[in-house]
Amino acid sequence: MDIKIQPIKESKISQVDFNDLKFGSVFSDHMFVCDYVDGKWQNPSIVPYGPITLDPSAKIFHYGQSIFEGMKAYKDTEGNILLFRPLDNCKRLNISAKRMVIPEIPEDLFMKGLKELLKVDNAWIPTNEGSSLYIRPFMFATGEGFHASPADEYKLIICTAPSGAYFSGKVTVLIEEKYARSANGGVGFAKAGGNYAAQFYPTQLAIDKGYNQVVWTDDNTHEYIEEAGAMNVFIRINDTLITSPTSDRILDGITRKSILQLAEDNKIPFEVRKITVKEVVEAAKSGELKEMFGAGTAAVISPIAGFGYKETDYDLPEIENSYASIFKEKLLNIQYNRGEDIHNWSVKV
Amino acid sequence: MDIKIQPIKESKISQVDFNDLKFGSVFSDHMFVCDYVDGKWQNPSIVPYGPITLDPSAKIFHYGQSIFEGMKAYKDTEGNILLFRPLDNCKRLNISAKRMVIPEIPEDLFMKGLKELLKVDNAWIPTNEGSSLYIRPFMFATGEGFHASPADEYKLIICTAPSGAYFSGKVTVLIEEKYARSANGGVGFAKAGGNYAAQFYPTQLAIDKGYNQVVWTDDNTHEYIEEAGAMNVFIRINDTLITSPTSDRILDGITRKSILQLAEDNKIPFEVRKITVKEVVEAAKSGELKEMFGAGTAAVISPIAGFGYKETDYDLPEIENSYASIFKEKLLNIQYNRGEDIHNWSVKV
Numbered sequence: 001m002d003i004k005i006q007p008i009k010e011s012k013i014s015q016v017d018f019n020d021l022k023f024g025s026v027f028s029d030h031m032f033v034c035d036y037v038d039g040k041w042q043n044p045s046i047v048p049y050g051p052i053t054l055d056p057s058a059k060i061f062h063y064g065q066s067i068f069e070g071m072k073a074y075k076d077t078e079g080n081i082l083l084f085r086p087l088d089n090c091k092r093l094n095i096s097a098k099r100m101v102i103p104e105i106p107e108d109l110f111m112k113g114l115k116e117l118l119k120v121d122n123a124w125i126p127t128n129e130g131s132s133l134y135i136r137p138f139m140f141a142t143g144e145g146f147h148a149s150p151a152d153e154y155k156l157i158i159c160t161a162p163s164g165a166y167f168s169g170k171v172t173v174l175i176e177e178k179y180a181r182s183a184n185g186g187v188g189f190a191k192a193g194g195n196y197a198a199q200f201y202p203t204q205l206a207i208d209k210g211y212n213q214v215v216w217t218d219d220n221t222h223e224y225i226e227e228a229g230a231m232n233v234f235i236r237i238n239d240t241l242i243t244s245p246t247s248d249r250i251l252d253g254i255t256r257k258s259i260l261q262l263a264e265d266n267k268i269p270f271e272v273r274k275i276t277v278k279e280v281v282e283a284a285k286s287g288e289l290k291e292m293f294g295a296g297t298a299a300v301i302s303p304i305a306g307f308g309y310k311e312t313d314y315d316l317p318e319i320e321n322s323y324a325s326i327f328k329e330k331l332l333n334i335q336y337n338r339g340e341d342i343h344n345w346s347v348k349v
Numbered sequence: 350m351d352i353k354i355q356p357i358k359e360s361k362i363s364q365v366d367f368n369d370l371k372f373g374s375v376f377s378d379h380m381f382v383c384d385y386v387d388g389k390w391q392n393p394s395i396v397p398y399g400p401i402t403l404d405p406s407a408k409i410f411h412y413g414q415s416i417f418e419g420m421k422a423y424k425d426t427e428g429n430i431l432l433f434r435p436l437d438n439c440k441r442l443n444i445s446a447k448r449m450v451i452p453e454i455p456e457d458l459f460m461k462g463l464k465e466l467l468k469v470d471n472a473w474i475p476t477n478e479g480s481s482l483y484i485r486p487f488m489f490a491t492g493e494g495f496h497a498s499p500a501d502e503y504k505l506i507i508c509t510a511p512s513g514a515y516f517s518g519k520v521t522v523l524i525e526e527k528y529a530r531s532a533n534g535g536v537g538f539a540k541a542g543g544n545y546a547a548q549f550y551p552t553q554l555a556i557d558k559g560y561n562q563v564v565w566t567d568d569n570t571h572e573y574i575e576e577a578g579a580m581n582v583f584i585r586i587n588d589t590l591i592t593s594p595t596s597d598r599i600l601d602g603i604t605r606k607s608i609l610q611l612a613e614d615n616k617i618p619f620e621v622r623k624i625t626v627k628e629v630v631e632a633a634k635s636g637e638l639k640e641m642f643g644a645g646t647a648a649v650i651s652p653i654a655g656f657g658y659k660e661t662d663y664d665l666p667e668i669e670n671s672y673a674s675i676f677k678e679k680l681l682n683i684q685y686n687r688g689e690d691i692h693n694w695s696v697k698v
Contacts, residue, residue, distance in 0.1 A: 023495065024406070024495025024496055025493075025494045025495070025496070027405070027406060051402045051404060051405075052405055052410075053400045053401070054401050054403070056380060056399075056400075056508050057485075060410065060542075061415060061417075061489055061542070062415070062417050062542055062545070063542050063545035063549075064413040064415060064541065064542030064543030064544070064545060064547075065545075065546035065549070066411070100546050100549065101549040136406075136411070136495055138410055141546075144374075146372065146373025146483060146485055146510055147374070148545050148548075149549065149552075150549045150553070157405055161406075161495055178534050180533055181535075182532055182535070183530070183531055183535060183568035185527050185529035186528070186568065187543075187547045192546065193410070193542075194412075194542060194543010194547065195413070196411070196412035196414075197412045197413045197414035197449050197541065197543060198413075198449075198536045198543065199497075200412075200449065200450040200499045201450050202534075203498075204450055204499070219533040219534055219568065219569075220569045229497070
């Protein structure tokens, strides 16, 4: 399918300070748009970034039928545009789509639209350390009517935003004892919009107590560590790295699985298994808890400086050559085309 | 706060066949709109029903930060416009708002906007039996940015749709064994948009098997009956009416609590308690299961003709003077101002 390109008349790029980028708050000149109408994805086009117009009865407003992905584009010193495991994002978008009864997008159409968009907005990809072009593909129900059933029309949009770090400063987390992110048999594994709004209130309570994020636990017992909403969670006890297995409650993070592969490649001992809060607290008390960190596309690898649980705060030690720093360096080296990439994760556009 | 009214130039009402109304698919001429900007709700206005324009980064598209209510307006034989317990919907909207970190709407502003809208679109309230004006208030995040945090701007819209019955024909349900609607400590009690999209896939599987709706069970054991997504569920074993208690997983339905009050008023024995699937199946086998019905604003009272569980179908008997028919008549008599209303549930606009 040919992609129609309608370029902007005048770029906004001169108004942007690339040395002072927040996360996801300045948007590039163009966006990729594709419509699902009459039972098929059609009219793929790249158009100026601009308003979306919808009927008030569009189902996105009423029934939360929306999904998204988070990706990043990087630029190497030669000016090549690089993506990191982009097909994995496309596949996960379609896994989310299936669960939310949104029509899947053909992989080749998604990849073609994404790559064309990056070429058109090439100048928007930051080159300064710590910044990248955050890519936000999202799909939502545009079909109309108040009946609580799947829509008949959808829109896929890919927007991009030159972005700095997701977190500023040290990250502390609160291990949740009351609220929950997802149900067994629910949609926690999908990047469904509603999963995120559902976390805002408990997260706000945690922020009010001085933490940055909530580490979710299972909704039934609150005994098991799950994920942190914007990132998967890794725990290092002595020299062993531990993370929860994915499930229908936990997102199959691309950074998460890349870390597990890098651990295997580099002979860092790791376990993918259920981990109890009790185990983490006891390891913190005994000094065996060496590290905790979050992993996600937006957050990259974010070391956790401490956690709260049952009104008690536990600090994590600052250690040299932490696993977090090792994995972060290895990942960034691959993402910016500076290091060996034995799994061919980096894809040139 | 004064409500600015911008009337349409020409009504669409002549194009509508009021004798052939579907549910929520034709919209009245006007809508009430109010914006939350700069930390307060402002600019309440009634404008022609028409498109909403949003930035692609509006958080409604990404994080499902949206809630809604379902209400109905009725007209009595004298032409009075009637609402049913409208303040309860407003209060529940604000309960949902709090959980989803959406600013609460002042009750007087909500009620004034709603009543003005109904006066302006008075002609759209159906008078034929079985039809009513479905009212859809909804609030959603218009604030922008890709950071997964609450928006800084919101919109409240109230739209209306002259509507026929939500279900056509007999309703059969599938008692769910695998998927779940909500988590302990989650948002199941809120009318959050994302709760609905999350039900589409399991509901589609049930529809493919020949059922209309899913009856949700708890996500941990699937042993307890919860609700049906678009309605609360009532079960009659012998002469006792049973329904699940509300919780953070189950919507506090206004039709549900009205039925419980009517049961008390009319000395119909009822129990609000957890009810197991096992108990329902055994009652079906022994013949003690007399009725099941769903209750909700859209569905009113919908008798359930049969249910499926573990690959077995159970038919419910057709009985005369069913509780469902008794409650439905009593409710409709109050809603259409035809009968005694000792609790002052009906409110004249």
